[in-house]
Amino acid sequence: MDTARDTRTLDLVECEELWTMETVDRNGFICRGCTTQVFPASFDKEHNKKRPYFTLGPSNKHQAGCDIDGEDKIIKRAKKERVGTPEGFPLPFPSKLILTDKRPVEAKDLVTQGLSGSTRTSSTSDKNAATPRKYHGHSVKNIRPACRAFIQLPNDRDFLPLEIPGVAGNTYAKIFTYLRSKKPEPFKFPTRLYYAAIRWVARPLITEEYCELTLNAGEWSQETGGYKTLCKVRVNWASWSKVRRNTLLREFTTTREEAIEQAKRNKQIKGWIFFVGTQDPADPSIFHIDNYQLICCLSAELIWPSKK
Numbered sequence: 001m002d003t004a005r006d007t008r009t010l011d012l013v014e015c016e017e018l019w020t021m022e023t024v025d026r027n028g029f030i031c032r033g034c035t036t037q038v039f040p041a042s043f044d045k046e047h048n049k050k051r052p053y054f055t056l057g058p059s060n061k062h063q064a065g066c067d068i069d070g071e072d073k074i075i076k077r078a079k080k081e082r083v084g085t086p087e088g089f090p091l092p093f094p095s096k097l098i099l100t101d102k103r104p105v106e107a108k109d110l111v112t113q114g115l116s117g118s119t120r121t122s123s124t125s126d127k128n129a130a131t132p133r134k135y136h137g138h139s140v141k142n143i144r145p146a147c148r149a150f151i152q153l154p155n156d157r158d159f160l161p162l163e164i165p166g167v168a169g170n171t172y173a174k175i176f177t178y179l180r181s182k183k184p185e186p187f188k189f190p191t192r193l194y195y196a197a198i199r200w201v202a203r204p205l206i207t208e209e210y211c212e213l214t215l216n217a218g219e220w221s222q223e224t225g226g227y228k229t230l231c232k233v234r235v236n237w238a239s240w241s242k243v244r245r246n247t248l249l250r251e252f253t254t255t256r257e258e259a260i261e262q263a264k265r266n267k268q269i270k271g272w273i274f275f276v277g278t279q280d281p282a283d284p285s286i287f288h289i290d291n292y293q294l295i296c297c298l299s300a301e302l303i304w305p306s307k308k
Helices: 015-020 068-078 106-112 144-152 242-262
Strands: 003-006 012-014 029-031 037-041 053-055 094-097 138-140 176-178 191-197 210-214 232-236 269-279 286-289 295-301
Touching (some): 012 015, 012 144, 094 144, 144 295, 210 242, 242 295
Parallel strands (some): 094 138
Antiparallel strands (some): 003 029, 037 053, 191 269, 210 232
């Protein structure tokens, strides 16, 4: 599991956030879909190279009616077809980014609507207990959950609503912008949610003022079979804490290593950088960001449905 809830606040906690915690409470998390305890794993920054995750452990099981049990089947089907309907969506999904350190209101609202830890409490009197819930989106505090949804739900991108401050567009398909292997040109709207493959052989350029990450995108030369220019994302992190800086570098490195290992089994898997950035007005191959909530790295096979 890549997301759980803090038992004290019911805040959603992503596995990557474990990297930023000075002390991780091993008993401080429950499933995001029921009140079953889950445990953080692979979060030790000094010894674990793998990305953190949450696990049920050897004996725990999700409670009856917990939506988490059926998510994998829905995600697998979503790779081949649209799973959403006008009435709603079978999975919870991010629909709005709120740049605040306060937790999204939805967590509290879900409990007051008769849910326990964001799931329906089982009851023989609940006439809808056997009816799958329909979701209409929730707020998140960083782009990572939306990026995971973008990866997992390729056939629903045109329909799923999404709102990001300062970025034009109102659906996943319109919000996300792929940086391709072509000469960078100035965009009409320079601030966007961009994504591109990680350039495996290029290491981060690190200074006190910024960290520059090289993308596998830019102007391609047919004659030489290589790039003439490469796009780069410049993370202006002068105001970031040491923990935030290290977490970004760790996520970048972990994603790169995950992709290299997973590509041995599936050549379509790559390491991806997602970021809400602004294109440099003087050099369109450079993109600037300064907020840690607006960048993440994930390894995955990206699917682009054919246009009908």
